[in-house]
Amino acid sequence: MAQNVTNVSQTEEVSSTRRVIAASSVGTLIEWYDFYIFGTLAKIISEQFFPKDNPTAALLATLATFAAGFVIRPFGALFFGRLGDLIGRKYTFLVTLVIMGGSTFAIGLVPGYKTIGFFAPAIVFILRLLQGLALGGEYGGAATYVAEHSPAGQRGFWTSFIQTTATLGLFLALGVILVVRQTLGVETFSDWGWRIPFILSSLLVGVSVFIRMRMSESPMFVKMKKEGKTSANPLAESFKKKDNLKMVLIALLGATAGQGVVWYTGQFYALSFLQNACNVEFVQSNVIISIALLIGTPFFIVFGALSDKIGRKYIMMAGMFIAVISYKPIYQAMYDEAALKTKVEMVDKTTVETKEAVKGTDTVTTKITKKSYEDGTTYKETVKLTVPLDPVKKAELAAADKLKPETKKEVTLSQDSYYKMIGFVLIQVIFVTMVYGPIAAFLVEIFPTRIRYTSMSLPYHIGNGVFGGLVPLISTRLVEATRPAPGLPPADPLAGLMYPILIASVSFVIGMLYISNKTNNMDVE
Amino acid sequence: MSLIKKLFGIVWSLMGVGIIPLVIMQAMKEIAAKPSEENWIFWSIVIVVLMPIISFSLITFGVFALKGEYDVIA
Numbered sequence: 300m301a302q303n304v305t306n307v308s309q310t311e312e313v314s315s316t317r318r319v320i321a322a323s324s325v326g327t328l329i330e331w332y333d334f335y336i337f338g339t340l341a342k343i344i345s346e347q348f349f350p351k352d353n354p355t356a357a358l359l360a361t362l363a364t365f366a367a368g369f370v371i372r373p374f375g376a377l378f379f380g381r382l383g384d385l386i387g388r389k390y391t392f393l394v395t396l397v398i399m400g401g402s403t404f405a406i407g408l409v410p411g412y413k414t415i416g417f418f419a420p421a422i423v424f425i426l427r428l429l430q431g432l433a434l435g436g437e438y439g440g441a442a443t444y445v446a447e448h449s450p451a452g453q454r455g456f457w458t459s460f461i462q463t464t465a466t467l468g469l470f471l472a473l474g475v476i477l478v479v480r481q482t483l484g485v486e487t488f489s490d491w492g493w494r495i496p497f498i499l500s501s502l503l504v505g506v507s508v509f510i511r512m513r514m515s516e517s518p519m520f521v522k523m524k525k526e527g528k529t530s531a532n533p534l535a536e537s538f539k540k541k542d543n544l545k546m547v548l549i550a551l552l553g554a555t556a557g558q559g560v561v562w563y564t565g566q567f568y569a570l571s572f573l574q575n576a577c578n579v580e581f582v583q584s585n586v587i588i589s590i591a592l593l594i595g596t597p598f599f600i601v602f603g604a605l606s607d608k609i610g611r612k613y614i615m616m617a618g619m620f621i622a623v624i625s626y627k628p629i630y631q632a633m634y635d636e637a638a639l640k641t642k643v644e645m646v647d648k649t650t651v652e653t654k655e656a657v658k659g660t661d662t663v664t665t666k667i668t669k670k671s672y673e674d675g676t677t678y679k680e681t682v683k684l685t686v687p688l689d690p691v692k693k694a695e696l697a698a699a700d701k702l703k704p705e706t707k708k709e710v711t712l713s714q715d716s717y718y719k720m721i722g723f724v725l726i727q728v729i730f731v732t733m734v735y736g737p738i739a740a741f742l743v744e745i746f747p748t749r750i751r752y753t754s755m756s757l758p759y760h761i762g763n764g765v766f767g768g769l770v771p772l773i774s775t776r777l778v779e780a781t782r783p784a785p786g787l788p789p790a791d792p793l794a795g796l797m798y799p800i801l802i803a804s805v806s807f808v809i810g811m812l813y814i815s816n817k818t819n820n821m822d823v824e
Numbered sequence: 825m826s827l828i829k830k831l832f833g834i835v836w837s838l839m840g841v842g843i844i845p846l847v848i849m850q851a852m853k854e855i856a857a858k859p860s861e862e863n864w865i866f867w868s869i870v871i872v873v874l875m876p877i878i879s880f881s882l883i884t885f886g887v888f889a890l891k892g893e894y895d896v897i898a
Contacts, residue, residue, distance in 0.1 A: 369873065370873055541888075541893070544884070545885075545888045545893050545894065548881055548884060548885040548888065549885070549894070551881055552836075552881055552882070552885055761877060765873060765874065765877055766874075769869075769874060772866070772869070773870075776866060805839075808832075809836075809885075812828065812829055812832060813829060813889070813894045
């Protein structure tokens with residue numbers, strides 16, 4: 300009889316933990332989805348809201364893309380982290396979800412620059428900042444909430460579900476964008492169809508808010524509050540007390556900085572490299588990343604669970620180390636796989652088509668060259684020259700050396716190369732799962748309950764948002780520095796890897812030297 | 825192990841200090857060579873956001889390590 304009661308109680312506990320995980324993960328996934336659709340659609344958003352001929356709007360475009368990604372997220376971590384430690388986890392991460400969903404929905408409704416002028420980029424900029432703030436508060440809350448519900452010894456396993464959400468959010472964003480784009484066609488999508496993924500968010504957020512409203516507060520927080528042990532000033536306690544500050548620093552330098560660059564390299568830089576260095580066509584490159592993300596995602600849970608058995612440190616450090624030593628060979632292989640000079644061209648199948656049309660005040664000449672290769676690869680080169688009809692304007696542009704054609708290169712890989720590319724990206728996603736799977740459990744365990752939300756959120760968002768978020772910007776810059784002249788290919792297309800390799804190397808050494816492999820019981824002190 | 829941690833503390837502190845002139849000099853060199861808006865934005869982000877975080881955290885971490893604050897964590 301007693302045995303039956305114990306079994307029923309254990310089953311109920313597991314079922315309750317599963318509900319907590321599901322409710323938390325869905326909300327966090329939606330927040331990541333909301334955050335990534337802006338980044339993925341940055342080019343279209345820039346055309347709609349930030350016209351190139353207005354320098355202030357162009358500046359706002361750059362700031363909107365980057366500022367919310369890294370500067371604002373740590374502020375969100377501080378603001379909402381403090382709230383979470385003062386009033387509770389549940390209400391705080393409910394608020395972040397509503398802010399994120401509301402601002403995403405609103406972006407989808409803002410009229411373009413052509414309709415309301417400068418108000419358009421200004422409103423979008425503010426909404427993007429709100430997105431960054433909300434994301435800064437969400438992750439720490441979700442990870443803390445789940446960890447505080449999880450039984451000791453299984454925290455790595457249960458929190459790893461939260462860890463899957465960032466990758467699944469990116470996958471969902473790519474998937475929704477691809478489906479809407481393919482359904483409506485490129486032109487309609489660029490015109491108004493891009494708004495659909497933003498508006499769709501309101502539906503997802505509505506469902507998630509409903510689920511989260513029914514959840515109860517974290518048991519550890521409730522106990523602490525009953526005993527009157529909550530912190531009066533979580534910010535001061537987190538960063539002014541030496542014992543806690545040193546843990547914040549070790550979390551940042553020994554774990555989250557390295558994790559951040561590995562995460563962004565394996566998912567975002569890989570996509571950028573496929574599209575810009577390998578010239579792989581838009582849909583194919585996105586599908587490659589999406590498939591690799593989908594296959595790799597279960598490994599977050601595998602490594603999260605494994606970290607409960609062998610400790611968090613060695614899994615995270617192994618991920619960083621293997622990434623550091625293998626990035627160059629992997630990216631070289633990706634580059635070689637798409638390189639046309641190693642393929643045999645079927646010259647008789649080459650076609651060249653030239654079109655000339657008047658568009659508004661310009662004459663647009665388009666030359667499209669299509670080539671096929673023996674292995675099944677195809678190549679399309681579109682050279683577009685826009686010349687003003689007005690001879691004075693034309694002469695001015697020619698004098699300023701601005702009458703240059705735009706060239707777009709698109710490689711569609713053969714089946715064989717396509718599968719190999721998925722493999723190369725998948726290996727990088729596995730590195731991501733190694734460094735990222737156990738990190739939520741690692742972070743929640745090194746900080747005390749009274750200041751956990753605040754303390755863990757800041758190093759996470761600086762590591763992931765600043766160190767990681769800067770990967771595309773710095774890596775692109777490093778590659779550009781090797782370009783001998785505009786229009787020529789870069790001398791070293793792999794130069795961009797220097798930044799993630801350097802940061803991950805320093806993080807690895809610090810992590811190996813100073814981080815403990817022990818896990819603690821995370822009790823209320 | 826404790827001695828290695830302390831010695832590395834000096835390395836982290838020096839890295840944190842050394843990065844400041846290195847980054848500023850590189851920024852000045854590149855902006856002087858090509859004073860474009862793109863260059864200004866890039867280096868502003870690096871100098872205002874990234875560099876202070878790296879410097880402050882490495883210096884503070886290095887000092888803590890040198891003082892033996894991390895000996896007990898192992």
